Amino acid sequence: MKITRISKNNIKANSWDGGKTYEYYIYPPESNYSEQNFLFRISAASIEKVPSHFTKFKNFNRFLVMLDNDLNIQRNGIEEHYLQQEIFTFDSNDEIISYAKGNDFNLMVHKDINEVKVFVLNNTICSQHSFQFLFAKEESQVKINQQQILLKVNDLLVIENKDKEEVEIHSNNTIIAGFLTLKK
Numbered sequence: 001m002k003i004t005r006i007s008k009n010n011i012k013a014n015s016w017d018g019g020k021t022y023e024y025y026i027y028p029p030e031s032n033y034s035e036q037n038f039l040f041r042i043s044a045a046s047i048e049k050v051p052s053h054f055t056k057f058k059n060f061n062r063f064l065v066m067l068d069n070d071l072n073i074q075r076n077g078i079e080e081h082y083l084q085q086e087i088f089t090f091d092s093n094d095e096i097i098s099y100a101k102g103n104d105f106n107l108m109v110h111k112d113i114n115e116v117k118v119f120v121l122n123n124t125i126c127s128q129h130s131f132q133f134l135f136a137k138e139e140s141q142v143k144i145n146q147q148q149i150l151l152k153v154n155d156l157l158v159i160e161n162k163d164k165e166e167v168e169i170h171s172n173n174t175i176i177a178g179f180l181t182l183k184k
Helices: none
Strands: 002-006 013-016 019-027 040-047 060-066 071-075 078-082 087-091 096-098 102-110 116-121 124-127 131-135 140-144 147-151 156-160 167-171 175-180
Touching: 002 019, 002 147, 019 156, 040 131, 060 116, 071 087, 078 087, 087 116, 102 116, 102 175, 131 167, 140 156, 167 175
Parallel strands: none
Antiparallel strands: 002 156, 013 019, 019 040, 040 102, 060 087, 060 102, 071 078, 071 096, 116 175, 124 167, 131 156, 131 175, 140 147, 140 167
8 A cells, every 4th residue: 555645835737728727646657637548637726717618528527626615617508506515526528617716626537437436524434445535625634544644735645555455544624535446
């Protein structure tokens, strides 16, 4: 099992149509966002322009969580509203227009991966998935099995669990969490 903590302070921002994006983690590591040859990508972004059009990606699903504001969008011409920390799940090929400013957490997953979940955690879970991740909206002390780890605001923790060992994850604060399992 490999645990990696990634700080937003160590990531270079890139621009997208509506603001900036920060790529925390991409898998496999040799894949490239612009070539769309990855299995999954974890990022955070700012939405600074209203309206803004989300970037489309064929063959990907996305999970988006607003960190500091509600999200008002049109998905394929239909208005939708998501509260802060509510999970917005969509096909990345949908036409998404945002009418809200703010910052978000974003997971893009290739459609070949069908075992994936994103949720808000503020207690204990156990998991045997290939990858687990924790994103700190606020400073949080987390416990991975018996190891204590301090996550600062906007830190991401990725747990690679290729042997699918039982992993116990605990947080007293509300954090964005998720897991996915890759086929062998």
